[in-house]
Structures are given as C-alpha cells and as structure tokens.
Amino acid sequence: MCGHLQEKTLQAFERGSLCDVCHPISTSQWQLEVEEWVRGLGVNVKRGDRTAISPKEIDIFIPERKLGIECHGLYFHSDAKDGNDRNAHARKAAAAEQGGIRLLQIFFDEWRDRNEIVKGMIRSRIDAGVERIGARKCDVVLVDASQQRAFFESSHLSGYSPARIAWGLRYDGRIIACLSLRTPRQRRWSSYFEISRFATAPGLRVQGGLSRLVNPAYEWAGSQGRDGLMTYVDRRVGTGEGYRNCGFVDHGFTGVDYWYTDFKSRFDRFKFRAQGDKSEREVALEARVARIWGAGSSIMILDDAKVSGGSLR
Numbered sequence: 001m002c003g004h005l006q007e008k009t010l011q012a013f014e015r016g017s018l019c020d021v022c023h024p025i026s027t028s029q030w031q032l033e034v035e036e037w038v039r040g041l042g043v044n045v046k047r048g049d050r051t052a053i054s055p056k057e058i059d060i061f062i063p064e065r066k067l068g069i070e071c072h073g074l075y076f077h078s079d080a081k082d083g084n085d086r087n088a089h090a091r092k093a094a095a096a097e098q099g100g101i102r103l104l105q106i107f108f109d110e111w112r113d114r115n116e117i118v119k120g121m122i123r124s125r126i127d128a129g130v131e132r133i134g135a136r137k138c139d140v141v142l143v144d145a146s147q148q149r150a151f152f153e154s155s156h157l158s159g160y161s162p163a164r165i166a167w168g169l170r171y172d173g174r175i176i177a178c179l180s181l182r183t184p185r186q187r188r189w190s191s192y193f194e195i196s197r198f199a200t201a202p203g204l205r206v207q208g209g210l211s212r213l214v215n216p217a218y219e220w221a222g223s224q225g226r227d228g229l230m231t232y233v234d235r236r237v238g239t240g241e242g243y244r245n246c247g248f249v250d251h252g253f254t255g256v257d258y259w260y261t262d263f264k265s266r267f268d269r270f271k272f273r274a275q276g277d278k279s280e281r282e283v284a285l286e287a288r289v290a291r292i293w294g295a296g297s298s299i300m301i302l303d304d305a306k307v308s309g310g311s312l313r
Contacts, residue, residue: 030111031071035060037119038069041128053095058103067125068096070105072292075263077107080290089295090256093235105236105295109265110157117157120202121237127205133176135208138169140216143178148197151178156199157237163196165220167213169206177206179213181221184230192301193221195231214246218302228303235295248300257294260284266292 027047038060039045049061049068058068070092075081077089085091089105096103102125111118123129143151143166151168152160155178163180170176182196195217200206214229221229232254233240240250259266269291272284284291 028071028073028108030073030108031059034069034071034106034111038062038122038126041123041126043126043128052101053092053099056092056095058096058101061101062126065126066101067122068101068103069122070103071111072105072107074108074261074266074292078261078263078290078292080263084293086256086258086291086293089293090235093295097239102239107266107292113265114157114159116202117155120155120204121157123203124205129203130205131203132205132207133171135169135177135206135212138171138176138206138209138212140212141168141170141175142166143168143175143180147175148178148180151175151201152180152197152199155201156197158197161196164193166197167216169209169212174201176201176204177209177213179210179217181217181229189230191227192230192303193217193224193226193228195229198231210242211246214302228301230299230301232297233300234297240298240300243300243302246302248302251299251301254297254299256296258291259294260287260289261292262287262289 035045035047043062044064046061046063047059049058050056052058052061052063052066052068059071060069061067062069070089072089077084079086093103093105104121104125106118145162147168148163148166149160161180161182163182166178166180168175168178177198177200179198180196181193184190184192184194198210198213200209218229221227229248230251231243231248233243240248244250258269260269260272261267267289269280272280272287272289274280275283278286
C-alpha cells in the first residue's frame, strides 16, 4: 500500500484496476525482447520514437525501413486501464499510413503464442533473412481442410478459419502460400465470396503470390454466380497495398473491432455475448474480463467493373 489516492470508476474498481504508482507504465520485458530480437537482424532501432508520426510515439522504429512496431500489453491497452481511448490503435494506424510508415501492432499474446509468425512478418517487412520464391515457379493446387488448418495455424496471425474452398502454391513438394474463400457473414456482401485467409509461410516472400491465387479464386466466384471477391484488411498489420496491386479497391471501413481479455489472453467477443436478461457488458463484468480494442479493417472488393477496366493481373 503506497498511500496514494486516485480516482477510479466503479467499472475499473470491479475489474481490479491496479494502482498507477505501485504498477507504473514502463517498457515491458516482452517489448525489450522484441526490440533485442529486431536489433539482431542487423538494423538500426529507435525506442520510443516521437519523430516519425509526431506527437504519437512508436515503441520500436526502424528508420531506414520506415517500419514501426507497436507492442500492446493486455492490461494497459484494455479499457480496464482508466483513460484508454477505444480509437487509439485505429488513429495510430491512420497516422502511420499518412506519414508513409508501415506499422505493425502486435498484442502480447501474439508474441507469446504465435512467435514464429510474428517474427516472419517482421522479417518480411525488414527484408532480413527472407527467402524469395517467384509465384510462377509454383503449381496452383486445391488445398483441403486438413491442409488449410495445418498451414494457417503455422502461418496466419489469426490461425485457421473454415472455408468453402482454398488454393495453394506448391513449391518443391510443399504449400508455401494459401488463399481461402468463405461465404460472407454479412448479408450486404451476399453476392460476393470473401477471402477468409491469405498467408505465406513464415520466412518466405512469394513474389506475385497473392495475384497468382486471386485469379483462380475470382474465376471460381464467377462460376458460382457471384459478382466477385471481397475481403477485410486488418489495419493493425497492413494497409491493403497488396490487394490494390491485384485490382481490389477500397470500399469503406468497418470501425474499430474488439476482443475481451483476462490480461493473459484475448478472447473472441462472441464468447461473452448477451445471455437472457444479461447484457454483453454484464456478462463480461461477471467473467472479470475487459475489452481491448483493435484498429478496425478496411473493406476491399474486386468485381466485374474493376476487371473490365483491366486492373486484374
């Protein structure tokens, strides 16, 4: 007990909000671990940079690559911490894009549980220790559900998601990139198929890989009577430039997304949906979890109007 008095909301008190004096905000051990690993790639690193997207701070900044890495702890970035802004991560993503900075925002549980995937994403953006393979050297093959699960669990930050169909690029006997389609969850996109997942194997850069897989996916969508393809690009990890290069166009923004956290892991928000006469907020309070916000997603589409303009390669 430090004797320090500070105002707390009832919600923060119920969630066990910690004392800011006894538990001050400082550079976390895992952020230092990320920084040390990045330095080991042989690049110049600036900690806590406030020049690239001033006045906002970037936890880890690699100037020569114009790459920033944000390390989000699960308590201090949740709404259990008083004063947190639900739009903070979205605003930082927008500021970075406007400033020509590629920003990768990762949560603690991603560094802990999907470490090799995160490292692969960083290596690819820094272009350090990455093997290049041309997509035209690969065979395009259909990928079944068991192969999809194994591939996406080892290569995609969000893991596997059930899909209607998927294509992969096979090189030297193994799948090195994969794209899957599913029926969109929102009725407004019912005339499209949604790209559920796209990823390349960690440590690889498959040049032209997305375009090579978008083509059969688009043709198949047309054969099923759909207008084209749509996808969501998570603003925490990308801007959608690769999709734009394949002919996709921006079609809006989802608004910020969120999960729930017990400060050790994150959980899908649907795990705490309203039950009977209890609201979602009441269910979450009883479970002693707090919301933690993302950066939202860009909505991108590819349809006949775009293809007829010659933008699909």
